[in-house]
Amino acid sequence: MxxxxxxxxxxxxxxxxxxxxxxxxxxxxxxxxxxxxxxxxxxxxxxxxxxxxxxxxxxxxxxGHGHPRLLEAINQQARRIMQTGSAFSAPEEIALAKRLADLAPGDLQKSFFGCSGSESNETAMRIARFVTGRQEMAALADSYHGLTFGAWSVTGRGYRSNHPEYGLGMPGVTFLPTPNPYRCLFCRGQGACDLTCFQYSQDLMDKTTTGQPAAIIIEPLLGGPIVVPSREYMQELRRFCTERDILLIADEALTGLGRTGKWFASEHFDIVPDIMTLSKSLGGAVPLSATIVTGAIAEKLESGSYYQSSSHTGDPFLCGVGLANLDIIEEEGxxxxxxxxxxxxxxxxxxxxxxxxxxxxxxxxxxxxxxxxxxxxxxxxxxxxxxxxxxxxxxxxxxxxxxxxxxxxxxxxxxxxxxxxxxxxxxxxxxxxxxxxxxxxxx
Ligand SMILES: Cc1ncc(COP(=O)(O)O)c(C=O)c1O
Known part of the structure; x- marks a missing residue:
């Protein structure tokens, strides 16, 4: 063929x-x-x-590849309408945003749509800077958040040492140790995370940064090394962010929408991030991503006239297929x-x-x-x-x-x-x- x-x-x-x-x-x-x-x-x-x-x-x-219901949705949506342009709304975009608010934990409520995981994380960090008025970011040393400039800058596995040609990333990024009990420099062999890595991270931020980055971005299950942080680590991280007014961004590109046996991996730890990003499986096969923020963050963005757009933001084609994809995940259990x-x-x-x-x-x-x-x-x-x-x-x-x-x-x-x-x-x-x-x- x-x-x-x-x-x-x-x-x-x-x-x-x-x-x-x-x-x-x-x-x-x-x-x-x-x-x-x-x-x-x-x-x-x-x-x-x-x-x-x-x-x-x-x-x-x-x-699964070639799911008949997804193919049907692609066909029907393509015939109905594919693109509107950012200055217009379409029912599919609005319905998908509502659907994500219904599914997402806590008060995560309003979505901005893009086309890739990198784009969703760029958006999350742009929003965090706008809302907090601060610029620093923190991320885990074994993280992967994409390869566009900002997303790469917070990607620990960014091939910095073996490819110095890429140059420097965004300034103001601090990398924190990954809570990986199998390889942890602090607690390897002890059988459980004792949170020393977290205390070290806090100390590192206090000594080498303002101590209050705009956001900490994490994958609730690190998809590169497949590391599941302990529940205590994640809850401590949430507590720390709230206490210092740091936004917690959960990048659920790999883990969102059922992959880990819950709709979102954040739910395994009973934490609600301030911003959640979804991509990959959101479109089922078409390039669709979302940055979801709480109602409180949305209010600050909207009252501050936050501006963001791109050519395929909220395309009815992408969002219509995304809706069908969520229906399949839900209805087929x-x-x-x-x-x-x-x-x-x-x-x-x-x-x-x-x-x-x-x-x-x-x-x-x-x-x-x-x-x-x-x-x-x-x-x-x-x-x-x-x-x-x-x-x-x-x-x-x-x-x-x-x-x-x-x-x-x-x-x-x-x-x-x-x-x-x-x-x-x-x-x-x-x-x-x-x-x-x-x-x-x-x-
Ligand atoms: C956790 C995570 N975030 C972001 C990305 C980047 O997504 P994309 O390749 O769609 O830009 C990836 C890609 O593998 C990822 O695994």
Missing amino acids: ANQIAGLSLETNRDWLDLASEYSLRTWAKHPIVLERAKGCKIWDVEGKEYLDMMSGQLCVSV LVENAERMGAYFKSGLEELRNQYEIVGDVRGLGLLLGLEIVRDKESAEPAIDLMQHIEDYCLDRGLILFTTEGTPIIRLAPPLVITRAEIDTALSIMEEAIRSAAEGGGG
């Missing part, structure tokens, strides 16, 4: 990748396959080989499925950890899970070569894992419609791959 595209008669993955090397700017490490079609949790490459998708596209298609299937998947991964010395840790919530591949449990030395072997092995056997170059973490974030049978298939391919790596395949 792919060989029909734009009159190009190419047959194999290799043919397409050769053409890509001439015309596509390479900015990211790519797998050696070219994908052509998808359905549910399955994807096929241009040679017709089938794969199980453990990353939901780029974490966007949580209702996908939040509950994420919780149930996530628990099943995690227990299978824990068995692998118990069985294999190179699986150092298993963590995550719902269907956002991770394995850390190490040389051995005792040293916990990251084993990137072994991780790479596992990833390549799985791809060869038809399993697409979610990894990031240069880290020992394997992430698992399949569509929320995944079944037990599909999880069993994934686990059995992973076990073969891990066994092969443990037997020396990574060397």
Whole structure:
């Protein structure tokens, strides 16, 4: 089928990748396959080989690829109206904003729509500066908030040391230690977070900043290393922000809308952020993001004539598809499925950890899970070569894992419609791959 595209008669993955090397700017490490079609949790490459998708596209298609109701909504909305321009409102935009206010915790109420996670975080920080009149930001050292300038500036994994060519980010950003019990410099091996990292963060802010940044931005479950902060950490963070009048921004790009077994990961910790950002799975497959603020923040923005717009802000096409996507998540019980299937998947991964010395840790919530591949449990030395072997092995056997170059973490974030049978298939391919790596395949 792919060989029909734009009159190009190419047959194999290799043919397409050769053409890509001439015309596509390479900015990211790519797998050696070219994908052509998808359905549910399955994807096929241009040679017709089938794969199980453990990353939901780029974490966007949580209702599964090609969901019939989403396709129908795309079709109908495209025929009705796609764009209005920022100076007009459309029913879909208003209805989606109301729907998010109904779903979101606490007093999060008014939404601004954009097209990407980066854009939603730029907006959140712009709002935080406007509302507080302050400029500093704080973020976690292992965070990822996007690659546009502001979002990159608060991204700990921003490739600063290995790519100094990117230059300096936004001034006034302080990075705080990540509350990751497996690697924490303060409490590793103690079995639980004792909040020393939080006390250190506070001390750091007091000594090196005004002590009152405009906002602290966090992922309630850090999607790069798959770190789940402790409930105590998150509650302490919320308390600290309230006490100092610092806005707490929860970036729920990966974790929002059911992925962790609750509508929002913030709910696992019983915290309500002042600003929440959503993207990825919000549009189901179309580029849609939201920055949701409390009624009190909205009032300050509106009374202060806060100005923001972009070409696709609140497009009825994007918002109409987003609404249909939320209907599917709700009516098909996908939040509950994420919780149930996530628990099943995690227990299978824990068995692998118990069985294999190179699986150092298993963590995550719902269907956002991770394995850390190490040389051995005792040293916990990251084993990137072994991780790479596992990833390549799985791809060869038809399993697409979610990894990031240069880290020992394997992430698992399949569509929320995944079944037990599909999880069993994934686990059995992973076990073969891990066994092969443990037997020396990574060397
Ligand atoms: C937590 C988080 N925030 C923001 C982003 C950036 O989103 P986008 O790539 O849509 O700009 C990502 C992307 O992976 C993310 O994981």
